[in-house]
Amino acid sequence: MPRFVQPAPVLPDVYDDDPVLRSWLGRLLGADGLAAAEGRLKAVAAEVMGPLRAAHADAEAHPPVLHRYDGWGGRVDRVEVSPGWERQRVAAAEHAVVALPYLPDARERWGAGTRVVQHALLHLYGPESATFTCPVAMADGAAALLSVSDVDEGVRAAWLPRLVSTDPAVAITSGQWMTESQGGSDVGRATTAALPAADGSWRIQGEKWFCSAIDSAMAVALARPHGAGQGSRTLAPFLIPRYAADSPLAGFTTAPDSPAPGLRLHRLKDKLGTRAVPTAEVGLQDAYALPLGDPGGGGLARMMTLVVVTRLHNAAAAAAGMRRGLAYARAYAGARGAAGGRLASNPLHRRTLAGLAVDAQAAFALAAHAFVLLGRVESDGDHAADNELRLVAPLAKLTTGKLAVASASEYLECFGGAGYVEDTGIPRLLRDAQVLPIWEGTTNVLAVDVLRALSHDPGLGEAFIARLDEATALASTLWIGGAVDGLRAARFVLMDALPAAAADPRAESVVAGARDLALTMGYALACALLVEHAAATGDEATKVAAELWGRSRLTADETAVDAHRSYDVLCG
Numbered sequence: 001m002p003r004f005v006q007p008a009p010v011l012p013d014v015y016d017d018d019p020v021l022r023s024w025l026g027r028l029l030g031a032d033g034l035a036a037a038e039g040r041l042k043a044v045a046a047e048v049m050g051p052l053r054a055a056h057a058d059a060e061a062h063p064p065v066l067h068r069y070d071g072w073g074g075r076v077d078r079v080e081v082s083p084g085w086e087r088q089r090v091a092a093a094e095h096a097v098v099a100l101p102y103l104p105d106a107r108e109r110w111g112a113g114t115r116v117v118q119h120a121l122l123h124l125y126g127p128e129s130a131t132f133t134c135p136v137a138m139a140d141g142a143a144a145l146l147s148v149s150d151v152d153e154g155v156r157a158a159w160l161p162r163l164v165s166t167d168p169a170v171a172i173t174s175g176q177w178m179t180e181s182q183g184g185s186d187v188g189r190a191t192t193a194a195l196p197a198a199d200g201s202w203r204i205q206g207e208k209w210f211c212s213a214i215d216s217a218m219a220v221a222l223a224r225p226h227g228a229g230q231g232s233r234t235l236a237p238f239l240i241p242r243y244a245a246d247s248p249l250a251g252f253t254t255a256p257d258s259p260a261p262g263l264r265l266h267r268l269k270d271k272l273g274t275r276a277v278p279t280a281e282v283g284l285q286d287a288y289a290l291p292l293g294d295p296g297g298g299g300l301a302r303m304m305t306l307v308v309v310t311r312l313h314n315a316a317a318a319a320a321g322m323r324r325g326l327a328y329a330r331a332y333a334g335a336r337g338a339a340g341g342r343l344a345s346n347p348l349h350r351r352t353l354a355g356l357a358v359d360a361q362a363a364f365a366l367a368a369h370a371f372v373l374l375g376r377v378e379s380d381g382d383h384a385a386d387n388e389l390r391l392v393a394p395l396a397k398l399t400t401g402k403l404a405v406a407s408a409s410e411y412l413e414c415f416g417g418a419g420y421v422e423d424t425g426i427p428r429l430l431r432d433a434q435v436l437p438i439w440e441g442t443t444n445v446l447a448v449d450v451l452r453a454l455s456h457d458p459g460l461g462e463a464f465i466a467r468l469d470e471a472t473a474l475a476s477t478l479w480i481g482g483a484v485d486g487l488r489a490a491r492f493v494l495m496d497a498l499p500a501a502a503a504d505p506r507a508e509s510v511v512a513g514a515r516d517l518a519l520t521m522g523y524a525l526a527c528a529l530l531v532e533h534a535a536a537t538g539d540e541a542t543k544v545a546a547e548l549w550g551r552s553r554l555t556a557d558e559t560a561v562d563a564h565r566s567y568d569v570l571c572g
């Protein structure tokens, strides 16, 4: 009897095989805008299908190593990264994954839609980038912060062009040092102090507990300026160069580098996932720093410019990972035999995959909407979009983070035992997904942020209900009964809960219910977005997704048979 060997799943092209992505791009960019973007998108997809997938595997197999001393006992704190990680860095620069929204010709071509195109690049590039999307997110956040008008022109001119360069020899990424061991969510407990120096620069003293992409050429760190009061509002962002001024930064990830004076890497974290990303504990002793804006005021608000961007990247990563997981699971279902046929023709397995496809569509809708808003804020200075983003950024991040972990667990199960075996590459989906609800605000912390947004501007809650009502009317016209029922059920809950949250966000009952409220809002928003997209495009798969999402997430209706019957339209 010959030994049976299951062929590894073969993935179709990640762009061509993603009708959800193309449908949204067609609507958000228009036919001409999409045509103008397709060259970039196909180029990144082609690289993902070849060299980047290999680079991803190499980076995962060879995690970073910290060399604290050289052979003579000198302190070097050098982080050795794999060629695969370096290859991902080069690709991120060349494909303008960070740079696109800052490139004048891109902004001229797509206007506010530049962020939409960037989201599509992230969607294609991210899932098999060995989580290079982490430094990408922080570099984008840093670039957005450096673009703020009250940042010193000299600092901007020195650093921003490199953050947004498409030349790999020039491009740098950034870290983001906020978390301290006594408090990650509660940044107000920060003890890192900043002292002004005679030359206009500052010196930083303190300890940072979670510093990802520590091989980056710079970091944005939160510190308390000398003499400032306690709490979070007095904290200010500072730019800390990671390397000494004479370090060969052009090849900064592979060249023997010299850390900036006063900067010590205690150790790299031994993490559950994101293993290719070097995440360090950092000590700062009189480290050189440049203030990003006036250290005397408005620092935390400026830092939020960065945080909003990284939260959106988090949502993009969650949605993209869900889509790629689906692609792998579908490919496997087409090749694997069970119960007398292919898995792809088994009603129960089809129902499982169809449910995952619906979740992936909902996550994509939330991420896409958040990028649309960001684009409108940056390009048009749109106040309404800015207001809405205050609510949508935490909602999109928290909802997609939770969905991504649940989906990743299912994707592993779709492969049976192979999904649990490291060298299939599948277990990584689950390990890497788990960071998504933790980093940049846990689910609870973001839910509290949603309360804060609602109480700051009660009009947000009213606008939210109005959007649900409009979507209900649309769904009714389109005969998407599940969405009608789901949106009505959500409205019934939110009609009282939103004003109560706005009126007293610190009330015990409001705080205790914050996560439920935020998730209901996230699910309802996703439903409304799917309905709006179905109405604008007539897309059948979106219509089906809105139907099943509304029923499964907002009314807990049974959807098994319909999901199985809709497999081809959802997953085809």
Ligand SMILES: Cc1cc2nc3c(=O)[nH]c(=O)nc-3n(C[C@H](O)[C@H](O)[C@H](O)COP(=O)(O)OP(=O)(O)OC[C@H]3O[C@@H](n4cnc5c(N)ncnc54)[C@H](O)[C@@H]3O)c2cc1C
Pocket: 175, 176, 177, 178, 179, 180, 181, 182, 183, 184, 185, 186, 210, 211, 212, 213, 271, 274, 279, 435, 438, 439, 440, 441, 442, 443, 444, 445, 448
């Ligand atoms: C892989 C990885 C990479 C990271 N990279 C970075 C980085 O580059 N830079 C950086 O600054 N940080 C980074 N972090 C740290 C991350 O941002 C923090 O771990 C996170 O913000 C939570 O902070 P904490 O660990 O102190 O947990 P805590 O804040 O102590 O939270 C513990 C628990 O308390 C809950 N909680 C906290 N506050 C509230 C509240 N107000 N209401 C209700 N519940 C609450 C949380 O939900 C959580 O469940 C990284 C983390 C990971 C896992």
